[in-house]
Amino acid sequence: MEENEHIRLITRHLSRETSSEEEASLRQWLEGDPAHRQQFDALRNVWDTSGDVIRDMPFDTAAAWEKIAPSPPPPSVRRSPTPLRLLSPRLVAAASVLLALCIAAGWYYLTRQHPLQQVIAAADNQQLTLPDGSKVWLRKGAGLKYQDPFNKGLREVQLTGEAFFQPISDPARPFRIRTIHGAIEDIGTTFLVRDRDSMDEVFVITGKVKLTTGEDPSQSLVLSSGQKATILKNKLSPSDWGTPNMMSWKTGALEFRQTPLDQVVQDINDHFGSQLNIAPGLEVEKIKITARFDHQHLDQVLDEIKLLTGLHIIRIKDTLLFVRQ
Incomplete structure (x- = not known):
């Protein structure tokens, strides 16, 4: 992505003007580095805050018209309506660049103030x-x-x-x-x-x-x-939740109460980062585990499960496989 291209994409995204291709480019940029998301959030915060300031400013439309047109011109000198002229593309582009620079300046101010x-x-x-x-x-x-x-x-x-x-x-x-x-x-x-x-x-x-x-x-x-x-x-x-063991990495404990074998395997893999699986053909819904493991090693956990179920474990490359012999 070209330099400052992300600012243009963010500006168009916040204005709800992006195409599907531009949204995909912006999403790819966001996923490329966690710092990009931080910058995006800061820019969006500036955008949202600026919008609130504009909405909160009181504006007396009637008084404004009084200042520029105290009284209507006589009928004899009234002109026919002038066709509305659209802004030139160059002026629109300049305004977009100015808005992007203002957003970037706001992001710099926010991050500079708070390391x-x-x-x-x-x-x-x-x-x-x-x-x-x-x-x-x-x-x-x-x-x-x-x-x-x-x-x-x-x-x-x-x-x-x-x-x-x-x-x-x-x-x-x-x-x-x-x-x-x-x-x-x-x-x-x-x-x-x-x-x-x-x-x-x-x-x-x-x-x-x-x-x-x-x-x-x-x-x-x-x-x-x-x-x-x-x-x-x-x-x-x-x-x-589906499982009570989603916090096992923090507590060090795994607890199973009549838990089906496939859920036990899933929790063990998540806890230890292991590659444990079940051989095809095992009726996993009929094999349920009731046990608690507190700060135990993987080998100790697997040995106890083998005793409880009568299953064996074989290794195929990096995968451990529960089988019945």
Whole structure:
């Protein structure tokens, strides 16, 4: 993408003038670097704030007309209506460039005033405290960007990967998490966010959260404790948790209560990052596991499951396979 081309695309996007090809180019630019999303959000914030200022300015139309036309001209000297002349393309282009520069200047001012911090949990899970006292647990490999201090009216962070959030309650300053797929806003709660390549998953532990998609903020969904939702291709889909083990990476514990074998395998793979599978032909719905594992190694977990089920495990390249012999 040419230099400053993204500013032109953002300006057209905010004006709702982009073509489908331009939207695809903008989406590709946003997904290319988490910093691009931060810049987009800052520019949109300037755009929205500017709109509010314009709408809030009082304007007395009648008084304005009085100043430029105190009395109508006599009938004898009235002119016939002059055809409306459209602005030249050159003038329209100049106005668009000026607007883009104003937005860029606003973004520079916002980021200069509030330095951007970046934390990456490269080696292990990592806990951190944000400038307002909110707590975040990043899963290994996850990253978080935020301004320090937060803006006066909004506490916003940019997430890649998976993290558990425990925000400080402040109704005057919403707490918002942005990903490439959408936004999650706290309504007095604790919750887990998984930012995947193709979609987001949000699990609400306590309280409520509000979700919006990345391309259409008017499309929203409020989740309550015990609920889950996915943001996939700009669609919001609510559901139940499905598994109680989505926090196992933070707690170190896996718990199964009459859990079907396929769900057990899915939870183990998510917890350990393993490649465990089930051989074709096994009636997985009839094989259920009741067990608890607390900070145990993968080998210990698999040995106990083999004892409980009578199954065996074979290795095929990098994949471990449950089989019946």
